[in-house]
Amino acid sequence: MVFAPSSRILTNCNLPIIRALCVKDFTMSVGMSLAMKAKQPKQKRCDRCELYTPEASDKCIHCSDLNESQLAQLKAQHQETLEDNSTFGKYLLFGSAIIGLLLLLSFL
Numbered sequence: 001m002v003f004a005p006s007s008r009i010l011t012n013c014n015l016p017i018i019r020a021l022c023v024k025d026f027t028m029s030v031g032m033s034l035a036m037k038a039k040q041p042k043q044k045r046c047d048r049c050e051l052y053t054p055e056a057s058d059k060c061i062h063c064s065d066l067n068e069s070q071l072a073q074l075k076a077q078h079q080e081t082l083e084d085n086s087t088f089g090k091y092l093l094f095g096s097a098i099i100g101l102l103l104l105l106s107f108l
């Protein structure tokens with residue numbers, strides 16, 4: 001029994017055998033996207049703005065056309081983004097801790 005990948009996606013997942021195939025497809029697509037990520041071009045860190053830029057381009061994609069004051073602005077903006085991200089990460093951690101606690105309580 002051979003399904004074309006596209007028809008398998010269209011098939012609903014009600015039958016156990018189909019569900020197993022769907023899970024397999026899902027695992028495969030996750031694996032594929034991981035492989036795609038690994039294939040992405042290498043990046044190097046720019047000395048001037050400390051952001052990552054593709055190794056293939058000789059000029060930095062972030063700061064090559066900025067003057068010094070614009071560069072300072074970019075750096076400040078980037079720093080803010082980093083701080084926002086870490087706050088967001090703390091909220092996520094807090095949320096997952098609460099969910100974990102609820103799960104634990106539901107078992108008691």
Ligand SMILES: [Zn+2]
Binds near residue numbers: 048049060063
């Ligand atoms: Zn740069």
